Amino acid sequence: MINFDDLQIIKKLGSGTFGISYLVKTIKDNKEYVLKTQKIFYSDKKLKEKVRDYKEQIWREIDLHEFINKIKDTNDQSFFTQLYDYKIFNNCDNIQTNELYKDIPYFKKLNESKWCIKYLLEYKDGITLKDFLIKNTLTEKQIYSILLQICKIILILYNGGYSHGDLHLENIIINNTNKKYFDFMDKKIPFNGYQINVIDYGLSLHKKYGKYYNKTIKGNNITNYMFNEMFVATYKIINNDAKYINDCIKLKKKLPWERKDYKLDSLFKKIISKHSKFYKITKDKYLQIYPNTYKILKYYEDDTNKEIYELYNKKHYMDFLQLINRIQYEFHLLYPKLYAKYNKWCSYYEHLLSNDVVLKLLNINNHKEYVDYLINNYLK
Known part of the structure; x- marks a missing residue:
């Protein structure tokens, strides 16, 4: 002691x-x-x-x-x-x-x-993944390794009945490592020089937490909740989230969510009103991944003056957010300049992986297929 x-x-x-x-x-x-x-x-x-x-x-x-x-x-x-x-x-x-x-x-x-x-x-000596991604240019292999390490961490927690609940770039530390491989899905996955570890567990979830747990996952299937956490945590790396934030900070400009006129669904509303053809195609596609969101989406479309937080108590709200996110992510993929303009970012970036790879990831609806696809791309 x-x-x-x-x-x-x-x-x-x-x-x-x-x-x-x-x-x-x-x-x-x-x-x-x-x-x-x-x-x-x-x-x-x-x-x-x-x-x-x-x-x-x-x-x-x-x-x-x-x-x-x-x-x-x-x-x-x-x-x-x-x-x-x-x-x-x-x-x-x-x-x-x-x-x-x-x-x-x-x-x-x-x-x-x-x-x-x-x-x-x-x-553990190291820096946050956010700072690391700002300062360093990674090879494609190193990107895949980090993505798969995040997936492994989430599955370790999930197998114990837990979810981290707050897995963003500043809650991940990255260190140099001499270790060669880690075991994942019966494969030897190369570290490629870097290992990550997660910190800050205060927003963790487990069914033993009772009302807090039920309120957070809002009746969602815990396996789906886990996959959503996996997808969002890895996508923040793929879409250069750290550099978007850093460029505004360097210019001493407010981040999008710090602005008085910021709304959680501002970009989504612009997509609906200004890019109706794109919206219809992507909506129909992602409703196949989240079919249980059809009613809440229809309710939202009938009056887009609603604030998205007004739907918080609606059934399948968490999946509804993921549906919106995927439509916005694909918009970002195809129209990075407009994405930056609509969100009032200070710069714009291409994704760290190819458009074909990202589109495939956007259309996967379960963690096993998602992880398998990342592993196969990494090891090929």
């Missing part, structure tokens, strides 16, 4: 919605760890009774860490970050540094809380 008082801060690693992470070392033997500190709402009663309530984000995060720590295959375990210890404190100073949240009542109240939790985590 490591004494939290026996830790010396080396540097700040980053900050997120709820807290800050530091690189620390033990004063006694100079071993390096990550110390993640985040504010929480808590009480003396809960601390005394050792209440573990999965409605609270901290217990979901700890629960997934406990699952990861029990993974027997060390090669599989290396795709994750291990938790060594955690402790709850009731004398924490303000730690929220994200300007976006300073005026939001919930986060303001959270930051005023004296309670916090500190996690002592495994340290």
Whole structure:
């Protein structure tokens, strides 16, 4: 057991919605760890009774860490970050540094809380996948390897009944590796010089979480939910998401979702109104992948003045979002300049894989076929 008082801060690693992470070392033997500190709402009663309530984000995060720590295959375990210890404190100073949240009542109240939790985590030297993709040009083989590593991570969690729930480019760390292969779908998949691992498990899902789980997947089939997570996480790499974001930041311009006039479905509405032929063709095609979204789509089409969040409680809402996304992704593929213009991006990019490959991926509706296609393309 490591004494939290026996830790010396080396540097700040980053900050997120709820807290800050530091690189620390033990004063006694100079071993390096990550110390993640985040504010929480808590009480003396809960601390005394050792209440573990999965409605609270901290217990979901700890629960997934406990699952990861029990993974027997060390090669599989290396795709994750291990938790060594955690402790709850009731004398924490303000730690929220994200300007976006300073005026939001919930986060303001959270930051005023004296309670916090500190996690002592495994340290893996590396950078976020977002920063890596901005700074580096990858070979096609390296791209396929990273995509397949993400798929493997998602399936490891899925086989344990879990979903990460927040798998974006800043929650993935990438490191150089001398390891040659990882096992996946009865194949030896080359690392091609890089290994990834995922961090931040606070939005994880498991059916044991009860109402939180049911509210999040909204009656969706968990296998479909997992495939949607796989598709979105890999597609953010393929479509150069990191560079789109970075170019606006470099120009000191707001990102699309930071603009006052931003709507989640702005691009989709423009496709419907200005590109009706394209819309009809792609709609008919992707309804074959998501046939249960026909009614909600018809309801939306009947009055496009509706805001998409108004449909949140509709049945098959999650699949409806995926239907919209695929139509928008194909539009991006064929019309990258218009995609950038309609979304108010500061630049535009071609995809990292060929149009033929991306179109094929867009038309796959299950994780097995999706993974098989990536593997076959990688190993051919």
